[in-house]
Amino acid sequence: MIGPFTYEALPMRVVFGAGSLARLPDEVAALGLTRVLVLCSPEQEVTGKQVAAALGAKAAGVLPEARMHVPMEVARRAQELAAELGADGCVAVGGGSAIGLGKAIALEHGLPVIAVPTTYAGSEMTPVWGLTEGGQKRTGRDIRVLPKSVIYDPEMTLTLPAQMSATSGINAIAHAVEGLYAPDATPIVSLMAEEGVRALATALPRVVADGSDLEARGEAQYGAWLCGAVLAATTMSLHHKLCHTLGGTLDLPHAQTHTVVLPHALAYNEPAAPEAVTALSRALGGVPDPARALWELACRLDVPRSLAELGMREEDIPRIADLAVADPYANPRPVTRDGVEALLRAAWTGAPPPRSAPTVQPRLTERRSRT
Numbered sequence: 001m002i003g004p005f006t007y008e009a010l011p012m013r014v015v016f017g018a019g020s021l022a023r024l025p026d027e028v029a030a031l032g033l034t035r036v037l038v039l040c041s042p043e044q045e046v047t048g049k050q051v052a053a054a055l056g057a058k059a060a061g062v063l064p065e066a067r068m069h070v071p072m073e074v075a076r077r078a079q080e081l082a083a084e085l086g087a088d089g090c091v092a093v094g095g096g097s098a099i100g101l102g103k104a105i106a107l108e109h110g111l112p113v114i115a116v117p118t119t120y121a122g123s124e125m126t127p128v129w130g131l132t133e134g135g136q137k138r139t140g141r142d143i144r145v146l147p148k149s150v151i152y153d154p155e156m157t158l159t160l161p162a163q164m165s166a167t168s169g170i171n172a173i174a175h176a177v178e179g180l181y182a183p184d185a186t187p188i189v190s191l192m193a194e195e196g197v198r199a200l201a202t203a204l205p206r207v208v209a210d211g212s213d214l215e216a217r218g219e220a221q222y223g224a225w226l227c228g229a230v231l232a233a234t235t236m237s238l239h240h241k242l243c244h245t246l247g248g249t250l251d252l253p254h255a256q257t258h259t260v261v262l263p264h265a266l267a268y269n270e271p272a273a274p275e276a277v278t279a280l281s282r283a284l285g286g287v288p289d290p291a292r293a294l295w296e297l298a299c300r301l302d303v304p305r306s307l308a309e310l311g312m313r314e315e316d317i318p319r320i321a322d323l324a325v326a327d328p329y330a331n332p333r334p335v336t337r338d339g340v341e342a343l344l345r346a347a348w349t350g351a352p353p354p355r356s357a358p359t360v361q362p363r364l365t366e367r368r369s370r371t
């Protein structure tokens, strides 16, 4: 039986295809913008300046200061600069960090954001913002931060190193995995999730084998788009909660942490999420155990498989387990302190995820975190 469910479409405009960056001036004009601030991270300053040059007089300036998790001091500087320059919009060129900075400006001043994503993290499709202050990351949802227009140009990802390509792609897969067993999953969003996983799982090995394969880059971006849209539409569960806690508390790298934790979080939830398992099995080419298949994908892509490799100390496991269970949130399988500790221990060592246990009754806790 289909339903019951509630589905809300988000107002998104997507311009997709190799060379589509050339459409940026038209997108700026279509939004009626005349003075945009270009945002990027320091490593992509050259790209940011090229984008500003292509916009000519419509570029008010370039701020090459985007950082992971949007530190509050960087957000304040960006908000002040936008006001000083009289900017009427922002163009965020880069990964989740640059787009996150654009969202921080939108949150303060309501300026429209145009996103030109250059990783596969998926932030450009979501109304989710994040700000970090005093080691604490706050996140929230606000429709004002959803980019008005997204330009997916696979040529912009040709320079993304193999490891970052693979891990940001798996970060996107994680959105789709959790979207499939979300309490607010809907048939249309589940279709997007399954197709997003299929596209990324197919494209990433080709991207890693040959970073200049534009067709594979395009397919990976298509997958990132779909998976980002799933994140926007559904409530995330145990996997995102764990990664949020590991990143916020121990400052572990975002995309790599998602890559290591995902097979283990999925293995934990598989017994309580049979429909998600069926969809993921199809998406990954008919595999019997999607959690194991995602771990094997990480092996093929030669990306980190253990939290130890990312610099986490074994003695931090109990503290992270305590924090992860302290605040109840949605999850298909009841989250127990022992279960989370065992999951973290397996992820810490880098061992393959355990095979699925028999199906248990789904249960949802009352308070839900959507990020």
Ligand code: NAD
Residues within 6 Å of the ligand: 041, 042, 043, 044, 067, 068, 069, 070, 094, 095, 096, 097, 098, 100, 118, 119, 120, 121, 122, 123, 124, 126, 127, 128, 129, 130, 156, 157, 158, 159, 160, 161, 164, 168, 171, 231, 254, 255
């Ligand atoms: P990132 O934006 O931090 O980029 C990582 C590094 O790769 C940076 O140095 C960047 O300059 C470089 N880089 C990016 N694209 C490149 C390219 N094409 N060529 C060469 N170098 C390139 O990484 P990310 O994984 O995209 O984003 C992570 C951040 O995004 C985290 O803060 C995370 O919380 C956030 N995020 C937010 C959402 C959301 O919906 N709000 C979703 C996913 C991720």
